[in-house]
Amino acid sequence: MSGRLRNIALIGIGCVAGVAASLGISAYAFRDSRGPIPLEEIRQFSEVFGAIKANYVEPVDDRKLIQEAISGMLSGLDPHSSFLDTDAFKDMQAGTQGEFGGLGIEVGTEEGAIRVIAPIDDTPAARAGIRSGDLIIKIDDKLTRGMALPEAVKLMRGKPKTPIVLTLVRKGESQPLEVRLVRDVIKVQSVRARVIEPGYGFIRISQFQERTVEDLVKAINDLQRQGATQGLVLDLRNNPGGLLHSSVGMSAAFLQPRALVTSTDGRNEDSRRRFVAAPEDYQRGRGEDILSRLPREAKTVPMVVLVNNASASASEIVAGALQDHKRAVVMGTQTFGKGSVQTIIPIRAEGNTPAAIKLTTARYYTPSGRSIQAKGIVPDLLVEDTPEGNFASFAVREADLVRHLEDRNNQDAERRAGQSASPPANAPTEAPAPGANAPAASPGGSAAPAVPARRYEFGSAEDFQLRQALNHLQGKPVALAKPREAVARSEAREPAKAR
Numbered sequence: 021m022s023g024r025l026r027n028i029a030l031i032g033i034g035c036v037a038g039v040a041a042s043l044g045i046s047a048y049a050f051r052d053s054r055g056p057i058p059l060e061e062i063r064q065f066s067e068v069f070g071a072i073k074a075n076y077v078e079p080v081d082d083r084k085l086i087q088e089a090i091s092g093m094l095s096g097l098d099p100h101s102s103f104l105d106t107d108a109f110k111d112m113q114a115g116t117q118g119e120f121g122g123l124g125i126e127v128g129t130e131e132g133a134i135r136v137i138a139p140i141d142d143t144p145a146a147r148a149g150i151r152s153g154d155l156i157i158k159i160d161d162k163l164t165r166g167m168a169l170p171e172a173v174k175l176m177r178g179k180p181k182t183p184i185v186l187t188l189v190r191k192g193e194s195q196p197l198e199v200r201l202v203r204d205v206i207k208v209q210s211v212r213a214r215v216i217e218p219g220y221g222f223i224r225i226s227q228f229q230e231r232t233v234e235d236l237v238k239a240i241n242d243l244q245r246q247g248a249t250q251g252l253v254l255d256l257r258n259n260p261g262g263l264l265h266s267s268v269g270m271s272a273a274f275l276q277p278r279a280l281v282t283s284t285d286g287r288n289e290d291s292r293r294r295f296v297a298a299p300e301d302y303q304r305g306r307g308e309d310i311l312s313r314l315p316r317e318a319k320t321v322p323m324v325v326l327v328n329n330a331s332a333s334a335s336e337i338v339a340g341a342l343q344d345h346k347r348a349v350v351m352g353t354q355t356f357g358k359g360s361v362q363t364i365i366p367i368r369a370e371g372n373t374p375a376a377i378k379l380t381t382a383r384y385y386t387p388s389g390r391s392i393q394a395k396g397i398v399p400d401l402l403v404e405d406t407p408e409g410n411f412a413s414f415a416v417r418e419a420d421l422v423r424h425l426e427d428r429n430n431q432d433a434e435r436r437a438g439q440s441a442s443p444p445a446n447a448p449t450e451a452p453a454p455g456a457n458a459p460a461a462s463p464g465g466s467a468a469p470a471v472p473a474r475r476y477e478f479g480s481a482e483d484f485q486l487r488q489a490l491n492h493l494q495g496k497p498v499a500l501a502k503p504r505e506a507v508a509r510s511e512a513r514e515p516a517k518a519r
Contacts, residue, residue: 065089094377098425099418100362104376107174112364112378122177123184124206125150126260127169133157134164134172136188138258138330140208141226141478144201150188151475152330157196158187178203210262213239216479220490221248224255224479225270228262228334233269233302237313240273244315251322251493253486254338257352257478261333264361268295269302271341273311273318274348279387281341284361286382291361323348324489327397328405332356332418339397340386351401351489351498353410357418359383359393360425383425394419394426402501403488409501411475 069089072080091103104112124143128135134156139145156164159175176184180203188197210232213223221243225232243252261267271281275297283294295301299309325339325348336355342348361382368375383393396418404410418424476482488498 090377094379098360098380100358100360100378101380102378104364104378106373106375108170109374109376122206123201123203124208125176127156127172129169134167134169138260140206141258142209143206144204148199148201150186150199151190153191154197155189156186157189158185160185180205211235211239212479213243214479215243215246215248216253216486217490219248219250220493221246221252222255222479222486223252225259225335227259228266228270230263230266230304232262232266233273234310236270236273237310240314240318244317249317249321251324251490253324253326253489253493254342254348255326255478255486256331256335256339257326257328257485258330259332259335260330260356261335261358264295264334264337265302265304267334267337268297269311270338272297272302273314274323274342275345276319279341279345282337282384282386283389284382284384286361288381291363291382322493324492325350326485326489327352327355327399328485329353329356329396331397333358336392336397337384337386340390340392343397343400344387344390349401349492350397350399351403351492352399352485353402353404353501354398355392355396357392357394357396359385359391359395359418380425394424401488401492401498403485403498404501405475406484407499 069085072085073082087103087105094101094103102108123145124140125145126137126140128137136150136152136154136156138152139150156172158164159172162175164172176186178184182203184201184203186199186201188199190197208227208229210227210229211223211225213221216222221240223236223239223243225236268281272279275281277297279297281295281297281301283292285292299311303310323342325342327335327339327350331339331352332355336358339350339355343350360380361384362378363381364376365379366374366376383391385391386397476484479486484499490496492498
């Protein structure tokens with residue numbers, strides 16, 4: 021794909037795609053201070069600092085210069101390490117509670133442009149029809165070309181009930197689109213559930229927050245009372261992640277006690293951990309185990325987990341754990357591939373101006389030792405968005421991000437797991453490339469209709485992937501994605517038939 025995303029941000033929240041170590045904020049020392057101090061580089065930094073102070077066209081505040089230097093130092097490491105100033109730090113803390121201010125839109129930068137990654141369910145951005153892949157070229161009357169991502173984020177933030185106009189460029193549209201929105205307090209409901217057919221339940225998880233496991237328990241009990249005992253669809257599509265302990269709790273709800281959910285490996289001893297299906301790894305504080313309220317059937321009900329290329333981080337932990345333990349069939353398209361852990365390290369905690377850094381400290385692995393980093397979870401059953409292929413929209417994965425961590429730990433993962441780090445036997449070794457840009461051929465040889473531009477609502481009657489999940493649970497045929505080679509052969513035969 022052309023262009024590479026450099027940073028990802030969520031309007032009104034600073035940590036939407038991060039597994040932020042469950043916000044386990046702890047004091048961090050310079051553990052690896054061995055080696056000589058780089059005096060020459062420190063002298064060079066001092067000289068540049070002095071030159072800016074003495075010669076820049078306008079006076080510059082010392083704090084601003086230092087904060088920008090810290091920000092650049094972190095952003096140069098990988099796409100997920102960053103400096104959290106006071107506003108970003110407070111937004112992150114509020115966001116993990118499921119409530120924050122803004123438009124409800126995840127954005128990133130691509131070659132100097134502001135690109136929409138995804139709108140969040142039930143937010144002003146989603147209701148206004150903003151789509152993944154849209155380019156934001158103006159925010160009110162300010163052009164965004166060359167604008168830094170934090171500046172764009174601040175422009176789109178604001179007091180609830182205040183208006184804002186975004187000008188968008190959308191693939192397939194000849195003219196820019198002007199979208200008028202009203203800022204709001206975004207209350208993300210991370211768990212939604214309902215009976216979709218008699219005997220079958222549907223649970224959608226939009227993010228992993230502090231209350232996600234508690235809300236999941238309530239949802240499962242409600243479905244149980246409504247008789248949804250024959251099958252369950254767990255929808256993790258477009259779920260960008262969230263809190264690590266919530267993803268462990270989500271997995272534990274369906275796994276046997278003390279089953280391995282995920283493991284992490286990093287340079288420091290405390291970054292090498294195993295997380296199991298036990299209260300000490302998913303529950304904050306003491307007291308009653310929240311999962312003790314689950315019905316016994318939660319451990320055995322047939323399950324399908326739906327994922328797509330925007331399922332990232334914590335959602336990949338859940339999908340990988342349920343897949344490795346053969347507890348559920350994973351269906352959809354290959355996931356994002358964010359297999360790194362971010363730790364929040366406060367650097368200024370006193371007073372009203374706290375600040376912190378979000379630092380990548382480890383990689384995480386599925387129970388069998390598979391690395392997810394820059395690979396993702398390969399579904400057991402590859403099913404695209406529609407019968408004709410995936411929606412024609414912006415799709416980005418971890419491997420596309422500038423400075424993404426390489427998957428260099430597979431051998432270590434194999435060593436730790438004591439077995440091959442290959443995908444499950446029933447999973448394809450590689451997901452076929454989506455055919456959204458080339459029309460697929462129907463069995464009769466004629467070209468199928470173009471892939472719909474309008475994305476259906478997850479869980480609706482139009483949800484093709486959900487229909488296939490139900491088919492699988494009910495023992496009916498599933499419409500799997502066509503391999504690209506088969507589509508190419510069908511298209512190659514088409515001109516001959518026309519003659």
